Amino acid sequence: SYELTQPPSVSVSPGQTASITCSGDKLGDKYTCWYQQKPGQSPVLVIYQDSKRPSGIPERFSGSNSGSAATLTISGTQAMDEADYYCQAWDSSTAVFGGGTKLTVL
Amino acid sequence: QVQLQESGPGLVKPSETLSLTCAVSGYSISSGYYWGWIRQPPGKGLEWIGSIYHSGSTYYNPSLKSRVTISVDTSKNQFSLKLSSVTAADTAVYYCAVHMVGGVMNWFDPWGQGTLVSVSS
Numbered sequence: 001s002y003e004l005t006q007p008p009s010v011s012v013s014p015g016q017t018a019s020i021t022c023s024g025d026k027l028g029d030k031y032t033c034w035y036q037q038k039p040g041q042s043p044v045l046v047i048y049q050d051s052k053r054p055s056g057i058p059e060r061f062s063g064s065n066s067g068s069a070a071t072l073t074i075s076g077t078q079a080m081d082e083a084d085y086y087c088q089a090w091d092s093s094t095a096v097f098g099g100g101t102k103l104t105v106l
Numbered sequence: 107q108v109q110l111q112e113s114g115p116g117l118v119k120p121s122e123t124l125s126l127t128c129a130v131s132g133y134s135i136s137s138g139y140y141w142g143w144i145r146q147p148p149g150k151g152l153e154w155i156g157s158i159y160h161s162g163s164t165y166y167n168p169s170l171k172s173r174v175t176i177s178v179d180t181s182k183n184q185f186s187l188k189l190s191s192v193t194a195a196d197t198a199v200y201y202c203a204v205h206m207v208g209g210v211m212n213w214f215d216p217w218g219q220g221t222l223v224s225v226s227s
Contacts, residue, residue, distance in 0.1 A: 049212075
């Protein structure tokens with residue numbers, strides 16, 4: 001079965017750029033999306049189709065996907081961005097989630 | 107604006123069947139979209155369970171397929187999940203969501219608030 005791998009945790013200082021990776025076999029050949037989940041809340045879509053932002057998502061969130069890895073980049077990270085982030089792709093008629101990355105802003 | 111609300115028992119006994127319903131408002135299920143179920147065990151990551159189209163066409167997670175049935179009731183504008191032979195490992199927050207899938211589409215948005223289901227005797 002297809003697997004997506006994310007680092008368990010990433011730390012970033014306020015105002016700096018955070019990058020969260022998601023790796024999978026030939027992931028660049030698929031479309032990837034990203035979700036943000038804050039404690040006690042439902043996941044929220046922040047990036048879809050590799051790099052598109054839904055309405056209402058700040059411009060500081062961006063995404064890319066090439067080769068075997070997709071990357072979620074948060075520019076000018078704010079304290080409110082501290083959350084768990086999950087990547088997700090579609091393979092062989094199956095939705096697959098990465099294990100999640102806890103972003104700490106300190 | 108589509109809104110989703112999960113409902114169902116918060117406690118299920120081992121070996122029994124978990125049953126949840128997702129009520130959809132602000133959009134007619136018959137108009138399109140796939141409708142999905144995703145779960146999250148306490149303190150763990152997200153796991154897709156399956157998705158259904160208004161016509162009844164389904165996609166299931168292969169790891170759960172033998173125990174899962176997802177159905178849709180267009181007259182009530184809701185869809186449902188049944189998971190049989192549950193064990194403690196099925197304890198999780200269960201979410202329903204709009205599943206955009208097909209062609210370049212592959213994402214879940216929006217999500218319901220989630221409902222915690224515990225499996226215990």
